[in-house]
Amino acid sequence: MKAVALTHYLPIDHPDALLDVDLPKPQATGRDLLVKIEAIAVNPVDYKVRSPKDKVETTPRVLGWDAAGVVEAVGPEVTLFKPGDAVFYAGDITRPGSNAEYQLVDERIVGHKPDSLNFADAAALPLTAITAWEALFDRLGISKTGADAGKTVLIIGGAGGVGSIAIQLAKELAGLKIITTASRPESREWVKQLGADATVDHTGDVVAQVRALGHQYVDYALCFNDTDAHFPALAELIAPQGMIATIVENTRPLRLDALKSKSAGFVWEFMFTRAMFQTPDMIEQHKLLNEIATLIDSGKIKTTVGAHYGVINAANLKHAHATLEAGKMIGKIVLAGF
Numbered sequence: 001m002k003a004v005a006l007t008h009y010l011p012i013d014h015p016d017a018l019l020d021v022d023l024p025k026p027q028a029t030g031r032d033l034l035v036k037i038e039a040i041a042v043n044p045v046d047y048k049v050r051s052p053k054d055k056v057e058t059t060p061r062v063l064g065w066d067a068a069g070v071v072e073a074v075g076p077e078v079t080l081f082k083p084g085d086a087v088f089y090a091g092d093i094t095r096p097g098s099n100a101e102y103q104l105v106d107e108r109i110v111g112h113k114p115d116s117l118n119f120a121d122a123a124a125l126p127l128t129a130i131t132a133w134e135a136l137f138d139r140l141g142i143s144k145t146g147a148d149a150g151k152t153v154l155i156i157g158g159a160g161g162v163g164s165i166a167i168q169l170a171k172e173l174a175g176l177k178i179i180t181t182a183s184r185p186e187s188r189e190w191v192k193q194l195g196a197d198a199t200v201d202h203t204g205d206v207v208a209q210v211r212a213l214g215h216q217y218v219d220y221a222l223c224f225n226d227t228d229a230h231f232p233a234l235a236e237l238i239a240p241q242g243m244i245a246t247i248v249e250n251t252r253p254l255r256l257d258a259l260k261s262k263s264a265g266f267v268w269e270f271m272f273t274r275a276m277f278q279t280p281d282m283i284e285q286h287k288l289l290n291e292i293a294t295l296i297d298s299g300k301i302k303t304t305v306g307a308h309y310g311v312i313n314a315a316n317l318k319h320a321h322a323t324l325e326a327g328k329m330i331g332k333i334v335l336a337g338f
């Protein structure tokens, strides 16, 4: 099968950073689906995994953790899907990724593709939707049925892939009042169209800007960019007994003592946790992806595609990695077909 893979971990402008390769087609066992990939999306995790280091892979390593495709075959223990089903999923960071014609994925982390979307528009969603859903509803404990409606959330990084779906879920399901960072006219316009109530500029004083909007504190904070830089402002702005969730690794110690007097909480979201640790509730990702598909098909939320970079090959994926690494992407990059 065709695939895009790496053997060496190189800067993206190196000619061998990503390679077009031919690999054996895998076979489904256990609870795995064998999926014929139709479209993929690209995420910062791709360039973070690819980041330069001395390690060398003896067999080419396939990256990519967002896909939409069709089930080609199923393992003997599969109960949720059958061959021919159209699916979308992010997959498992510990296994080969989706930048290949065929991929194995555990059925418990796969959803039925939204009927109303083509494969490329569907591929934009899974990784970011799982992240945003788990952050909002599982980690912050916000009600999906409106019990927290009217409370405030501050989102750092609203125009990115995760922010673009988080804004929609926070508005449509939770009814939150959403303040988000967006530093450019085009990212401000994008987040407002998705449902943000107000924007602040992350290149300026976020605390002062949120307070100028009339909010001394926010009930929830979601950090989707640069936890090191933004944590002090979030600690200042979080309400007494409020909750902060971040999805971005810190590189310096965080001053958690800043939250003590407010009895505020801090929690991580990592969307690969359930698959990585095979948690007993990993089927929750199957369920939430199906709920995302229903929300899409009923018109309550929309896909977050920002750009289509053409067919799936090393040249186009290198272009996508380079764009994402620049940190200015609005919405998601998708690629389709081989």
Ligand SMILES: NC(=O)c1ccc[n+]([C@@H]2O[C@H](COP(=O)([O-])OP(=O)(O)OC[C@H]3O[C@@H](n4cnc5c(N)ncnc54)[C@H](OP(=O)(O)O)[C@@H]3O)[C@@H](O)[C@H]2O)c1
Binding pocket: 043, 044, 045, 048, 127, 128, 131, 156, 157, 158, 159, 160, 161, 162, 163, 181, 182, 183, 184, 187, 188, 202, 224, 225, 226, 246, 247, 248, 269, 270, 271, 272, 324, 327, 328, 329, 330, 331
């Ligand atoms: N833990 C998990 O499970 C998980 C899952 C998904 C992603 N992530 C991580 O979350 C981060 C965001 O992912 P993503 O896909 O949303 O990224 P992305 O699409 O690349 O985000 C790009 C957006 O970030 C904004 N931005 C750039 N620099 C910023 C800064 N210093 N502060 C605030 N906003 C800034 C930009 O908008 P403006 O500058 O115009 O405002 C741009 O639109 C990445 O680090 C990714 O690895 C973690």
